[in-house]
Amino acid sequence: MAEGGPAGAGLAQTLLLVVLFVAALSALPWLIRRLQQRRIGLLPGAAGTPSRVLSSVAVGPQQRVVSVEVGPAHARTVLVLGVTAQHISCLHTLPAASFAAEVAAAQSVQAAQTVQPLQPDAPRHATS
Structure with missing residues (x-):
């Protein structure tokens, strides 16, 4: 051994x-x-700020319109992207502050349209 x-x-x-x-x-x-x-x-x-997906809407079987917030905290930018299975293209670019204002305005218009009182129906007469 x-x-x-x-x-x-x-x-x-x-x-x-x-x-x-x-x-x-x-x-x-x-x-x-x-x-x-x-x-x-x-x-x-870590250095930098992560991106954030704000919304995504399907416009076809493999096609989407996506809004993404990117950039440093003091200068955030919103990119509106067209996304397909093969390609991503930038459709529009705007500052995040103006995007937030546009979203708030659209939400207030939508809320005003849904809150409108319904018109009462004309009285119905029972027919026997």
């Missing part, structure tokens, strides 16, 4: 290296995802 000692140590060292290599390979996707999130600003303490 005295001769098996150095060979057993070499085998244990090789096994340890294989286990560390597999652990490093399995941790790599998590590390890459974490670095990408930090880069685009999704983690606390």
Whole structure:
């Protein structure tokens, strides 16, 4: 058994290296995802501000109109995008403040139209 000692140590060292290599390979996707999130600003303490989808409307089977708020906090911009399965195109760009004002105005008009009282029907005479 005295001769098996150095060979057993070499085998244990090789096994340890294989286990560390597999652990490093399995941790790599998590590390890459974490670095990408930090880069685009999704983690606390990261630089930048994340984008935010404000609305999305389907206009066809694989076609949407999407409004997205992007940019730094002091200069947010709203992009209106046309999105298909193959292409994304910018349809309109406007400052976030003016977009918020337009949305508020549209909501107040819509609320005023739905609150209008219904006209009473003319009295009906029962016919027997």
